[in-house]
Amino acid sequence: MIAADRIMTTVGRFAPSPTGPLHAGSLLAAFGSWLMARRRGGLWHVRIEDVDRVRAVPGMAEQQLTMLQAFGLDWDGPIVRQSDRDALYQQALDRLLAAGEAFVCHCSRRDLEASGGRHHGRCTASAPRPDPAIRLRVPRGTRVAFDDRVRGRIEQDVGEAVGDFVLRRADGLWAYQLAVVVDDAAQHVTEVVRGADLLDSTPRQILLQRRLGLPTPAYVHLPLLLDAHGRKLSKSHAALPIDAASPLPALQHAWRQLGQAPFADVQDVPSFLDRACARFEPARIPPHDHRLCDAP
Numbered sequence: 285m286i287a288a289d290r291i292m293t294t295v296g297r298f299a300p301s302p303t304g305p306l307h308a309g310s311l312l313a314a315f316g317s318w319l320m321a322r323r324r325g326g327l328w329h330v331r332i333e334d335v336d337r338v339r340a341v342p343g344m345a346e347q348q349l350t351m352l353q354a355f356g357l358d359w360d361g362p363i364v365r366q367s368d369r370d371a372l373y374q375q376a377l378d379r380l381l382a383a384g385e386a387f388v389c390h391c392s393r394r395d396l397e398a399s400g401g402r403h404h405g406r407c408t409a410s411a412p413r414p415d416p417a418i419r420l421r422v423p424r425g426t427r428v429a430f431d432d433r434v435r436g437r438i439e440q441d442v443g444e445a446v447g448d449f450v451l452r453r454a455d456g457l458w459a460y461q462l463a464v465v466v467d468d469a470a471q472h473v474t475e476v477v478r479g480a481d482l483l484d485s486t487p488r489q490i491l492l493q494r495r496l497g498l499p500t501p502a503y504v505h506l507p508l509l510l511d512a513h514g515r516k517l518s519k520s521h522a523a524l525p526i527d528a529a530s531p532l533p534a535l536q537h538a539w540r541q542l543g544q545a546p547f548a549d550v551q552d553v554p555s556f557l558d559r560a561c562a563r564f565e566p567a568r569i570p571p572h573d574h575r576l577c578d579a580p
């Protein structure tokens with residue numbers, strides 16, 4: 285009985301890259317994934333995705349965690365940092381290399397263009413490089429389909445759309461796609477809830493799960509907040525900063541952006557979050573992004 289309950293537990297996660305402060309768009313993703321897990325009494329982990337050491341800003345992860353605390357979004361277990369997990373990524377890569385699913389690639393951008401660009405299946409470099417990348421072999425016609433709980437059926441020809449994608453970069457850094465798949469499995473994540481900017485990455489991640497024999501979690505892609513030019517807010521100058529000193533209005537705003545019916549009479553964050561957990565209806569999450577006209 286206990287074992288069956290454990291198997292049914294929802295495990296969600298929020299996985300910010302420590303490249304800038306949390307803003308209204310990242311709060312939406314954090315709050316949405318927290319709600320999806322907590323409404324069922326599930327677990328919610330926070331993972332710092334600092335795998336790209338070049339882009340990670342020192343001190344930013346701590347600032348992001350302080351923000352989550354100010355917004356009452358409590359997490360379970362220790363914080364996982366990708367920069368501590370080289371050995372796990374290496375194991376996964378070694379398995380893919382040993383199985384012939386991945387290959388060492390010395391190709392420069394020019395070599396790739398000359399060999400058709402995307403799905404060359406093997407290295408065609410004109411000269412070896414001291415710093416080769418490692419790619420996943422993705423033959424033509426490799427199609428992946430999944431049912432996103434908000435956006436419905438999504439299908440991608442991964443061979444056509446991306447081809448042999450990078451698992452370890454030429455600069456020696458782990459690619460996001462490999463790290464996220466290894467980490468979601470290692471943390472037993474059952475439900476990946478995140479912004480729709482990553483919808484396009486999901487077929488690659490499912491493909492990697494299949495090649496590594498890992499389970500595929502459920503996927504829920506939340507609306508993005510876009511500026512008036514249709515750019516994701518974090519990528520524009522108007523990143524809509526959130527104020528940790530007055531968290532309630534930002535949470536109420538995110539609640540509405542998640543398509544949920546507003547409710548009154550709550551004066552503080554803990555009562556708002558309790559009420560939100562009880563009333564949250566995933567079926568109301570809009571399957572489209574929000575364009576905010578007040579952005580430049």
Ligand code: GLU
Nearest residue numbers: 299300301333464478482
């Ligand atoms: N680290 C990614 C980001 O901040 C999110 C990855 C994910 O949720 O899978 O955009």
